[in-house]
Amino acid sequence: MAGPSTDPRGAGAAAGTQVPKRRGTEAALLAFSVLITVVAQCIVDLTVTGSLSSELATFSAWIAGLWVVAHLVVRRLAPYADPLLLPAVALLVGLGLAVIHRLDLAGQQGEHVSREDAPVQLLWATLGVVLFVAILALVRDHRLLARYAYTLALVGLALLAMPAVLPGSISEVNGAKIWIRLAGFSIQPGEFAKICLIVFFAAYLVDKRDVLALASRKVAGIELPRGRDLGPVLMAWGISILVLVFERDLGSSLLLFGIFVVMLYVATERASWLLIGVVLFSGGSVIAYQIFAHVRERVDTWLDPFGHYPNGGGYQLVQSLFGLGTGGLFGAGLGGGRPDQVPVAKSDFIASAVGEELGLFGLVAVIVVYLILVERGLRTSLIVRDAFGKLLAAGLAFAMAWQVFVVLGGVTGLLPLTGLTTPFLAYGGSSLVANFALVALLVRMSDAARRPAAPHPAPVPQLGEAPTEVVQP
Amino acid sequence: MNAPLRRVAISVLVLFTLLIVNVNYIQVVRSDELRNNAGNTRVLAEEYDRERGSIVVGGDPIAVSVPTNDRLTYLRKYPQGDLYAGITGYYSLVYGNTGLERSENDVLAGSDPRLFVRRLADLFTGRDPAGGDVVLTLDPAVQKAAMAGIAGKTGAVVALDPSTGAVLGMASTPSFDPNQLSSHEPAKIRAYSAQLDKADPDPRNNQAIGERYPPGSVFKVIVSAAALKAGYTPQSMLKAPNQLDLPGSTATLKNFAGESCNGGADQSLIDALTVSCNTAFAQLGMDLGEDKVRAMAEAFGMDGQSMDIPLRVTGSSVGGIDGKAALAQTSIGQRDVVMTPMQAAMVAAAVANDGRLMKPYLVDQVRAPDLTVIDRTKPKEFSTPISADIANQLTTMMMSVVENGSGKAARIPGVQVAGKTGTAQIGKGIPDHNWFIGFAPADHPKIAVAVFIKNGGGTGGGVAAPIAHDVLQAYLNGHGG
Numbered sequence: 013m014a015g016p017s018t019d020p021r022g023a024g025a026a027a028g029t030q031v032p033k034r035r036g037t038e039a040a041l042l043a044f045s046v047l048i049t050v051v052a053q054c055i056v057d058l059t060v061t062g063s064l065s066s067e068l069a070t071f072s073a074w075i076a077g078l079w080v081v082a083h084l085v086v087r088r089l090a091p092y093a094d095p096l097l098l099p100a101v102a103l104l105v106g107l108g109l110a111v112i113h114r115l116d117l118a119g120q121q122g123e124h125v126s127r128e129d130a131p132v133q134l135l136w137a138t139l140g141v142v143l144f145v146a147i148l149a150l151v152r153d154h155r156l157l158a159r160y161a162y163t164l165a166l167v168g169l170a171l172l173a174m175p176a177v178l179p180g181s182i183s184e185v186n187g188a189k190i191w192i193r194l195a196g197f198s199i200q201p202g203e204f205a206k207i208c209l210i211v212f213f214a215a216y217l218v219d220k221r222d223v224l225a226l227a228s229r230k231v232a233g234i235e236l237p238r239g240r241d242l243g244p245v246l247m248a249w250g251i252s253i254l255v256l257v258f259e260r261d262l263g264s265s266l267l268l269f270g271i272f273v274v275m276l277y278v279a280t281e282r283a284s285w286l287l288i289g290v291v292l293f294s295g296g297s298v299i300a301y302q303i304f305a306h307v308r309e310r311v312d313t314w315l316d317p318f319g320h321y322p323n324g325g326g327y328q329l330v331q332s333l334f335g336l337g338t339g340g341l342f343g344a345g346l347g348g349g350r351p352d353q354v355p356v357a358k359s360d361f362i363a364s365a366v367g368e369e370l371g372l373f374g375l376v377a378v379i380v381v382y383l384i385l386v387e388r389g390l391r392t393s394l395i396v397r398d399a400f401g402k403l404l405a406a407g408l409a410f411a412m413a414w415q416v417f418v419v420l421g422g423v424t425g426l427l428p429l430t431g432l433t434t435p436f437l438a439y440g441g442s443s444l445v446a447n448f449a450l451v452a453l454l455v456r457m458s459d460a461a462r463r464p465a466a467p468h469p470a471p472v473p474q475l476g477e478a479p480t481e482v483v484q485p
Numbered sequence: 486m487n488a489p490l491r492r493v494a495i496s497v498l499v500l501f502t503l504l505i506v507n508v509n510y511i512q513v514v515r516s517d518e519l520r521n522n523a524g525n526t527r528v529l530a531e532e533y534d535r536e537r538g539s540i541v542v543g544g545d546p547i548a549v550s551v552p553t554n555d556r557l558t559y560l561r562k563y564p565q566g567d568l569y570a571g572i573t574g575y576y577s578l579v580y581g582n583t584g585l586e587r588s589e590n591d592v593l594a595g596s597d598p599r600l601f602v603r604r605l606a607d608l609f610t611g612r613d614p615a616g617g618d619v620v621l622t623l624d625p626a627v628q629k630a631a632m633a634g635i636a637g638k639t640g641a642v643v644a645l646d647p648s649t650g651a652v653l654g655m656a657s658t659p660s661f662d663p664n665q666l667s668s669h670e671p672a673k674i675r676a677y678s679a680q681l682d683k684a685d686p687d688p689r690n691n692q693a694i695g696e697r698y699p700p701g702s703v704f705k706v707i708v709s710a711a712a713l714k715a716g717y718t719p720q721s722m723l724k725a726p727n728q729l730d731l732p733g734s735t736a737t738l739k740n741f742a743g744e745s746c747n748g749g750a751d752q753s754l755i756d757a758l759t760v761s762c763n764t765a766f767a768q769l770g771m772d773l774g775e776d777k778v779r780a781m782a783e784a785f786g787m788d789g790q791s792m793d794i795p796l797r798v799t800g801s802s803v804g805g806i807d808g809k810a811a812l813a814q815t816s817i818g819q820r821d822v823v824m825t826p827m828q829a830a831m832v833a834a835a836v837a838n839d840g841r842l843m844k845p846y847l848v849d850q851v852r853a854p855d856l857t858v859i860d861r862t863k864p865k866e867f868s869t870p871i872s873a874d875i876a877n878q879l880t881t882m883m884m885s886v887v888e889n890g891s892g893k894a895a896r897i898p899g900v901q902v903a904g905k906t907g908t909a910q911i912g913k914g915i916p917d918h919n920w921f922i923g924f925a926p927a928d929h930p931k932i933a934v935a936v937f938i939k940n941g942g943g944t945g946g947g948v949a950a951p952i953a954h955d956v957l958q959a960y961l962n963g964h965g966g
Binding site for chain 1: 486487488489490491493494497498500501503504505507508509511512513515516517518519520522524525526527528
């Protein structure tokens with residue numbers, strides 16, 4: 013079949029600046045995600061109640077509409093964006109909706125009729141898409157974000173600190189002070205703080221990376237930074253500790269510190285920062301274990317879940333393990349298991365519901381979809397042309413990876429439980445909407461990365477006027 | 486920045502690989518273990534939607550599922566409360582199931598292959614699937630007499646049909662109320678469980694099959710069997726000193742309460758068994774040698790192996806015999822010899838059945854929900870420890886125990902009873918364990934029994950034999966004894 017000049021890349025290069033936009037791929041993959049979403053809903057209905065729910069048509073139209081809108085907006089505002097990001101998100105959201113719907117039905121069979129959470133989650137997803145569209149529309153060039161770095165830092169810190177300052181009646185749920193509950197709504201401002209802080213980290217590190225990359229002393233073959241340059245990392249460490257102390261939120265604490273250290277490493281290319289990070293983390297962990305009963309309990313439960321079952325803190329984890337084990341290779345099928353036996357299955361433990369009903373294959377598929385999302389984000393970071401974009405994309409992608417690792421590791425007993433949410437899959441408005449914002453930024457940057465370079469790029473002021481690094485993909 | 490970025494990308498890959506490996510470990514390697522964990526109520530909760538089969542004794546259900554109005558469709562009830570608790574076990578939301586509820590679960594839940602055709606039919610006819618019934622070999626009169634005899638004590642009674650191995654009675658005290666562990670209220674279940682946790686011993690332990698104790702003089706039946714097999718006769722004369730110096734140690738072995746067997750003179754084997762002479766049997770054991778004693782004990786089933794009837798019976802064993810002194814003590818059922826009451830009953834049953842030991846079993850029939858019998862247990866021989874000849878000689882010797890010796894309390898007017906008492910010493914200041922094994926009628930045995938009272942404090946003849954009497958009598962009354 014190979015004709016003399018059928019290589020599309022060769023032809024494209026000859027034609028000038030033809031880069032495939034890949035929007036067709038995105039549309040096809042999105043259609044596939046919608047199909048899986050609708051089929052999953054049908055299976056849940058048929059297995060649990062024996063008939064399709066009357067709202068199925070509305071639901072299907074709504075969910076399809078959401079992704080059509082998102083796709084059209086990407087087509088218009090970010091035509092070169094990575095075609096895998098949005099379909100991966102759509103698949104996770106759709107699967108999450110099916111599992112939440114399934115748990116709703118299980119709840120209705122109980123003595124007390126519980127609230128239906130799936131429609132609420134659909135509303136949150138809609139809000140997420142709105143925010144996604146708004147970010148693509150407002151942030152036409154991600155480099156503009158660097159201008160607002162310090163503002164975003166303040167906003168981020170304020171969001172982070174808010175639950176700690178508010179009275180416990182508003183902010184405390186199950187021991188963790190990470191909520192703002194007002195008029196029937198509850199949001200976790202920490203989810204948004206995370207993104208604000210990542211933008212700030214990126215801008216700040218681009219600005220300061222030359223200084224932070226300086227090494228002065230060599231100890232045992234490792235080049236260590238100067239004492240005065242330890243400031244930022246100590247600051248991040250301190251804030252993480254404060255989150256742990258005042259909000260009793262092990263997960264966010266771990267998340268923020270991990271993201272900062274990795275971004276610092278990427279910015280400076282110095283492995284010694286990782287080492288310092290690990291030392292600080294270990295120190296913090298040991299101290300936290302000694303001082304905080306709730307941390308100690310988490311760790312002890314993790315080490316011996318069955319020893320704390322059924323009357324101790326191990327109940328959740330053991331139930332989760334039972335669910336996963338009972339699910340086995342193929343799972344009980346959507347609607348066929350008992351995932352409602354795991355407390356808070358809709359939010360923290362949704363992965364164990366997936367593992368129980370869709371089996372090992374389903375759970376691994378979900379992990380792989382996350383992996384695709386993260387690796388596409390990191391790939392964007394690799395090929396985007398400016399240093400700020402690189403760091404921002406790396407930070408956002410790593411944040412997603414780190415969060416998925418910590419929360420799934422917790423649910424499957426690999427790590428102590430932390431109480432982080434499972435992005436896109438779990439019930440929870442703040443997490444869902446915030447992660448839509450995160451993906452919007454990745455889409456924006458992937459568009460910039462793959463877009464053919466304009467002949468004369470307008471100079472964009474950088475924080476502290478640091479030189480822009482141009483890296484070829 | 487691309488070099489560290491690539492490293493980050495690889496690290497992420499490694500982290501996710503860890504996740505996937507761990508999930509594989511849980512969902513594949515540990516899958517069965519987690520699924521069958523007693524605390525995993527998933528499979529159980531699914532079963533609650535199905536009408537579970539009954540466990541039946543003498544035509545009446547002793548475990549039955551009744552419909553309820555709450556979230557779980559069926560509630561498990563045990564109409565006889567604690568009478569059969571050690572056998573049925575419980576069926577708990579919180580703690581999973583135990584006893585026959587566990588070992589016969591496939592039948593009761595309806596998933597047993599023997600019910601396959603029936604299940605297939607349910608599928609086509611739209612009938613609600615139901616589990617099969619398990620009909621037990623137990624005799625209600627025997628069970629009640631046994632429980633009444635050991636009520637208020639820690640102990641066990643096992644009664645067997647010697648010709649088949651069918652378990653006629655199996656009682657254990659202290660007992661518990663399985664209804665309270667099988668309710669649909671987890672808080673109450675936990676509270677009751679906590680209450681049981683505090684009791685000593687735990688009432689959930691079945692003393693008849695799950696615990697082992699030194700058998701004391703009951704073991705002399707086995708030593709007698711070994712001697713008869715080695716060419717002794719009941720009339721063979723044994724040395725029966727008032728006290729025996731144990732070789733290789735400064736200790737001496739005395740008779741019960743320091744008594745004399747025959748004024749220190751030699752004594753026949755039958756008389757030594759009748760009065761349960763310690764010094765005579767200790768000397769006899771040493772004369773026979775460890776191999777013969779051990780071989781005979783193992784032939785009776787004391788080889789340390791557990792057995793399923795289908796409840797798990799802990800293995801009984803003679804222990805390690807280290808030297809002549811140890812052999813002397815072993816021969817009178819002390820030292821490291823340990824026996825379950827079930828094993829003791831098996832010894833009696835083997836002698837009663839002309840030396841053929843039948844494998845004990847609890848389940849007589851498996852019935853489909855429409856009461857058609859789909860399976861019936863066929864009696865199986867477990868071993869033949871002794872010949873019919875030796876069995877007859879032993880029977881004569883054991884009749885002498887009940888007629889003239891330590892087991893007089895087991896005598897039943899008009900019925901010949903054979904038996905052997907046991908009083909096992911545990912230590913200074915701790916009350917002795919009391920045993921009795923026996924069978925009746927001696928010429929044509931219908932029932933063999935073992936009675937065990939933990940720390941009964943009296944003698945086997947004084948404490949255990951009267952209970953055996955009641956149990957034997959209860960069965961023979963109903964079976965033309």
